[in-house]
Amino acid sequence: MSGTPADAMAACRAAFAEGRTRPLAWRLAQLDGLERLLVREGRALVDAVVADLGRAATEVRLTEVASVQREVATLRRGLPRWVRDERVRTPLVLHPARSWIRREPLGVVGIVGPWNYPVNLLLVPLAAAVAAGNAAVLKPSEEAPATSALLAERLGHYLDPSTVAVCEGGPSATEALVDAGPDHLFFTGSPRVGGLVGARAAARLVPTTLELGGKSPAVVDRSADVASAGLRIAWGKLLNAGQSCIAPDYVLVDDARAGELLEALVGAVRRLYGPDPWRSADYGRIVSDRHVDRLAGLLDGHGGRVVVGGEVDRVTRYVAPTVVVDPDPAAPLLQEEIFGPILPVVRVRDADEAAAWIRRRPDPLALYVFGEDRAVLDRLLATTRSGGVCWNTTMHQFASPSLPFGGIGGSGIGAYHGRHGVERLSQLRPVLHKGRRLDLPLAYPPYPAWKGRLLTTALELPSRLRVARRPAGGPPSVPTPQ
């Protein structure tokens, strides 16, 4: 199904209203369809992403095909258990009664994707949407045109075309999709556009999941295995030429280990992409001239020292793996999301100074902590906020379907992957069934004084007893955070 977002939304809404998407069998069939798509069109999908982004085919296969297959397999395995009615306790005063929670589909989910992982970030939300029993209208990014066209053409051959539609286009297609009033909008993209789209959705009371970006720090403590930290930070930063929402954006390193870390980073760049990364078949390119110019701008006037890289070739859209030490904290390099292969390294006194630095900035999507000292990890967890955390690695939190993936504050609203995606795109609908055998007249009017006293005493007694047992005094004393 294609056409305008409004047409697609109307058709999907009609199919949803017929109850087509609710049965478990339909949901599992859609997940089967997605799996078939990934197997039969895997090659074509990889070629499309390579054509759009100039990435290494192996990297694309891992991040765009294999990881979506793993997600679909997890959903198929868990779904029958996750969507069963959940019996919950009913308070004694309501007895005789029983209560349960039913997971209901929301309706039609609008899914807007970015260009940087154009298959994964469209199909994983789609898998969650259909697993939860929803219809879906997808809007791929216009900046990955080959992938967008392929999905628009092929998806309907594998999934129920009356309930899943793709509408291609740019910002105006997103706006039309929001205006068509989906029951939920699942948006992945930049914080700036997320704010605009979120505001438009809020004006129409369309609930949203916003998967955004930001500056994700890597903290290298003095207890770290610096060689391993350097390799894992460089790998996470340079995957897809730094164009990943959870790429380590910058490094905060304990001053005592800064020299070693710089050596490790330079060594890691050579190990991963050889002496001339321009010639490496595994090193990606920047998506557009606009982004090459933006990155070249970040390399101008940062006030730091380039220890490796720095070259930009606009013709081939190449930006070298680049490490910049001691940049000016006020420079755009340390203010804006970099979204490219440039890694600023900032020295700090210790992990506490790193935490203070992170707290002064918008909440990041990821926090990467390198160190062998568990107490340092716990202190950073207690004194900062981030969407997710990796200890002694980067990027891998995205690859586990058991972990909720999403941001907090400026880096997003809501999380998904595996069961968390199904929960996010379901309504938890409570049902209470009251037996008829015992129907005490106490709760019904009229309320003479004796009834009021009896009722309030019965309902308030447990709290009154608990308060009476506690020592009198002011606010409770709480331990001060360390």
Ligand code: NAD
């Ligand atoms: P983007 O915000 O420019 O575009 C995302 C989508 O919004 C695209 O489909 C685009 O067509 C649409 N869009 C763009 N401008 C719009 C407007 N004015 N009104 C309505 N719709 C508009 O993001 P991008 O450049 O495609 O992706 C890069 C950004 O996405 C980075 O900030 C990155 O951190 C973030 N990102 C986040 C995640 C995540 O999972 N949290 C994943 C990938 C990328």
